[in-house]
Amino acid sequence: MSTKIDKIDRLSELSAAKDDERGVSLWTEAFRRLRRNPAAITGAVILLLFVIVAILGPILAPFTPTDPSGIREGVVKSGQGIIPGPTGDHWLGYDHQGRDFFSRMLVGARQTLLVGVISTLIGLTIGALIGGVAGAAAGLGGRVGRWIDVVLMRIVDMLLALPSLLLAVSIAALLGASLTTVMIAVGMVSVPVFARLLRGSMLAQAGGDYVLAATSLGVKRNTIALTHILPNSLAPVIVQATLTLATAIIEAAALSFLGLGNPDSAIPEWGVMLADAQPYLGIRPGLAIWPAAAIIVTALGFTLLGEALREALDPKLRK
Amino acid sequence: MFRFIVRRLLQLVPTLLGLSVLLFIWLRRLPGGPETAILGERGTPALRAQVRRSLGLDEPLLIQYGRFVKRTLQLDLGTSISTKREVTTEFLLRFPGTVELTITAMIIAIGVGIPLGYLAARRRGTWLDHASVGGSLIGICVPVFFLAYVLKAIFAENLGWFPSSGRQDPTIGATHITNFFVLDGLMTREWDAAADAIWHLVLPGIALASIPLAIIVRITRASVLEVLGEDFVRTAESKGLTERTVRGRHVLRNAMLPIVTVIGLLTGGLLSGAVLTETVFAFSGIGAFLYEAISNRDYPVLMGFILIIALFYVLVNLIVDVSYSLIDPRVRVR
Numbered sequence: 024m025s026t027k028i029d030k031i032d033r034l035s036e037l038s039a040a041k042d043d044e045r046g047v048s049l050w051t052e053a054f055r056r057l058r059r060n061p062a063a064i065t066g067a068v069i070l071l072l073f074v075i076v077a078i079l080g081p082i083l084a085p086f087t088p089t090d091p092s093g094i095r096e097g098v099v100k101s102g103q104g105i106i107p108g109p110t111g112d113h114w115l116g117y118d119h120q121g122r123d124f125f126s127r128m129l130v131g132a133r134q135t136l137l138v139g140v141i142s143t144l145i146g147l148t149i150g151a152l153i154g155g156v157a158g159a160a161a162g163l164g165g166r167v168g169r170w171i172d173v174v175l176m177r178i179v180d181m182l183l184a185l186p187s188l189l190l191a192v193s194i195a196a197l198l199g200a201s202l203t204t205v206m207i208a209v210g211m212v213s214v215p216v217f218a219r220l221l222r223g224s225m226l227a228q229a230g231g232d233y234v235l236a237a238t239s240l241g242v243k244r245n246t247i248a249l250t251h252i253l254p255n256s257l258a259p260v261i262v263q264a265t266l267t268l269a270t271a272i273i274e275a276a277a278l279s280f281l282g283l284g285n286p287d288s289a290i291p292e293w294g295v296m297l298a299d300a301q302p303y304l305g306i307r308p309g310l311a312i313w314p315a316a317a318i319i320v321t322a323l324g325f326t327l328l329g330e331a332l333r334e335a336l337d338p339k340l341r342k
Numbered sequence: 343m344f345r346f347i348v349r350r351l352l353q354l355v356p357t358l359l360g361l362s363v364l365l366f367i368w369l370r371r372l373p374g375g376p377e378t379a380i381l382g383e384r385g386t387p388a389l390r391a392q393v394r395r396s397l398g399l400d401e402p403l404l405i406q407y408g409r410f411v412k413r414t415l416q417l418d419l420g421t422s423i424s425t426k427r428e429v430t431t432e433f434l435l436r437f438p439g440t441v442e443l444t445i446t447a448m449i450i451a452i453g454v455g456i457p458l459g460y461l462a463a464r465r466r467g468t469w470l471d472h473a474s475v476g477g478s479l480i481g482i483c484v485p486v487f488f489l490a491y492v493l494k495a496i497f498a499e500n501l502g503w504f505p506s507s508g509r510q511d512p513t514i515g516a517t518h519i520t521n522f523f524v525l526d527g528l529m530t531r532e533w534d535a536a537a538d539a540i541w542h543l544v545l546p547g548i549a550l551a552s553i554p555l556a557i558i559v560r561i562t563r564a565s566v567l568e569v570l571g572e573d574f575v576r577t578a579e580s581k582g583l584t585e586r587t588v589r590g591r592h593v594l595r596n597a598m599l600p601i602v603t604v605i606g607l608l609t610g611g612l613l614s615g616a617v618l619t620e621t622v623f624a625f626s627g628i629g630a631f632l633y634e635a636i637s638n639r640d641y642p643v644l645m646g647f648i649l650i651i652a653l654f655y656v657l658v659n660l661i662v663d664v665s666y667s668l669i670d671p672r673v674r675v676r
Contacts, residue, residue, distance in 0.1 A: 188614030323481035
């Protein structure tokens with residue numbers, strides 16, 4: 024008997040202690056760990072630079088990125104394989120259409136960021152909607168819920184069975200070549216990934232004690248799904264979104280390479296610039312190397328940050 | 343086990359059926375049907391309608407779909423609109439090339455990736471560990487087509503070590519039985535033909551292997567690190583087992599499960615990369631052909647190829663699931 028009383032006493036002591044110091048939230052703790060991780064700092068610095076260039080690029084650019092001045096002045100004759108390299112005025116030389124390459128690199132950052140962010144948002148929104156409904160239905164909805172879950176997940180599986188680039192190419196064929204097409208195509212490819220991830224995460228949370236507690240307190244099922252399960256399931260989705268930003272930029276470049284990107288190559292975008300540079304690889308490799316390096320470094324920034332975020336949020340690695 | 347495989351195969355039926363309906367509707371919504379590709383600029387409305395009628399595209403969608411299903415069940419996938427050959431013939435002609443390329447890439451990725459990831463885990467914190475982790479991070483971020491171009495420019499065009507395009511030197515005059523050029527060369531004992539086919543596979547294989555290699559290194563390292571900390575490894579070591587036994591039977595075998603899963607997923611997903619590498623190296627596989635089929639609106643080819651690829655993808659995943667129980671007796675599939 025006495026042991027039981029002891030236990031209860033200790034429990035109340037514990038809860039009193041907790042009231043005093045107040046637990047640190049998952050995100051606060053994750054952020055604290057991120058700051059101590061050199062990989063996360065490197066990624067964040069890369070991304071900060073990238074965003075600054077994306078915003079200020081047009082102001083910083085020394086020349087108009089769409090002005091074919093090199094051809095007008097007769098310096099660039101790409102038909103004869105004459106594309107001058109870096110000079111004091113033109114830091115990275117001209118491109119094959121006689122435009123200042125350094126200015127194009129600076130201005131191109133904005134379009135590249137736009138492609139990455141918008142396509143990830145498309146994938147995240149649609150995927151999270153499907154996965155969220157399936158997860159909530161499976162976790163809480165009884166028999167009908169299970170059916171909704173099965174049907175939705177079969178559709179997602181079908182999307183997953185299609186090779187991603189094929190899916191993107193057929194979407195691009197349906198909509199015609201443009202930057203919007205690339206964003207939609209790249210976004211749609213990540214839909215099944217986000218859907219599966221959020222559903223799995225929600226199902227894992229649905230068995231939690233706090234869900235049981237909320238249910239026994241009489242909280243409505245919809246409210247439990249939206250305000251209890253969903254917020255607790257978001258961590259892996261956010262990590263995946265960061266990593267998807269990297270792949271989105273790379274996949275967008277691949278679509279541009281296949282000729283499905285923006286047909287108006289006057290507006291600079293790194294993927295299009297890289298694709299356009301292929302015929303001139305032998306004459307001026309810099310035309311391909313600079314945009315490729317920019318894409319690789321940016322993708323690296325997102326990947327580093329995403330991986331570090333994953334580590335910081337993983338309960339297994341805590342402490 | 344047998345029942346598990348049968349059930350998984352039966353589950354395939356609704357997935358493939360749904361996929362075919364989805365594809366059917368999807369493809370017919372693409373603007374500019376096959377008649378545009380056939381007639382080009384000179385198509386008058388009357389001519390277009392005639393071509394559509396001859397292809398059976400003027401009938402209601404439901405009837406077209408019904409006919410498609412009926413024919414498919416008889417293993418007849420129709421005739422390609424652009425090459426006028428049977429879709430199955432086209433597939434058997436081109437699929438071997440992609441399979442050879444995929445196998446080459448996976449051999450490189452697995453052969454280099456698992457040992458490298460294992461060593462990185464054993465020597466955690468050394469330069470080897472840092473280099474392989476850093477290298478794999480960069481490997482994921484390099485666009486495949488760019489890597490393919492760089493490899494082609496350096497090793498084929500500048501140094502001339504490897505051929506820059508195609509699957510085999512046509513002047514060799516190799517005999518082709520199965521269209522797996524390497525296999526054909528070995529079967530007919532035309533050793534030079536087989537060697538030449540392998541030679542053509544090296545550069546595209548490396549380009550295609552870059553992403554799977556990077557992922558396999560990372561997953562092997564993480565998985566081995568986790569197993570190395572387990573109690574049973576310490577027990578095995580303190581029992582006095584040789585290091586070789588501990589490494590092979592205790593560490594690697596237990597670390598294999600996540601690695602095999604990832605390998606399966608990667609193999610299925612390699613086709614996207616194959617489209618790009620095949621384009622750069624003018625390598626005749628299904629990747630480049632599918633890309634052309636989309637721009638030509640070659641419906642029969644698209645439907646047939648995509649369905650077979652999806653089937654292939656699901657089968658690879660099934661093999662992965664079955665191999666679990668071979669690697670890890672704890673996983674008893676029922």
